[in-house]
Amino acid sequence: MRGVLVTFEGIEGSGKSTQLLRLSERLRRRGVDHLVTKEPGGTALGAEIRRLLLTRHASGEIWAPEAELLLFYADRAQHLKAVIRPALDAGQVVLVDRFEDSTRAYQGASGIPEDALNHLRDLVLQRLRPHLTVLLDLEPEQGLTRAGTRNEALPGFQETRFDEAAVDFHRRVRQRFLQIAKDEPQRVSIVPAKEDPAVVEAGVWRAVSPLLRSSGFEVEKKSRASKTSL
């Protein structure tokens, strides 16, 4: 494996997708070979799993927490085999919108015990771990206000996004993300996500660029001609 795996994590509305696009654009301008992908739904089959997970069934039935957990891992196993491992083997920088820590935060907050999470992680990821995880940290009240959509088939989303139960669920999810960062400070970099997107973007770049540089990627600006280029 020659590439670099960078994952982006955070609660809904933390701006992961915006920041991934901005980072991707920055890397494109610098000619860094990279791939942007996401979970759930980073493969053709995974897109089917994503639909099953995030769209409420006409019957009103919702997933049992254990079924939901296994669907996220089914998606991840396929994503690793079909997309992530081949890209890393080809030496690419792989940027993933949500990965393993989302399961630990969300399904952990839904009551799945730690040892079950560890077991499935070891089965599906084997020894692979992200080289870096960017945690975009935000208060749940702000994230939920920002997020425009609802994933209404998931346990945390059964109520409207703005009610106390939903906020409480996301508070627990956020705390779990922060605990992961505390446990693995060498892997997880916390970037406050409350600021203006340009400020957050600079924070993301401060977290990501040293890793890329030390991994042999050419991340300096191609030209100093324009002072406005990022």
Ligand code: TYD
């Ligand atoms: P998505 O629309 O991609 O949300 P976002 O834009 O916030 O990333 O929906 C993904 C949802 O799935 C989100 O609510 C988080 C949840 N999720 C889990 O609960 N466990 C997981 O392992 C993953 C990857 C996502």
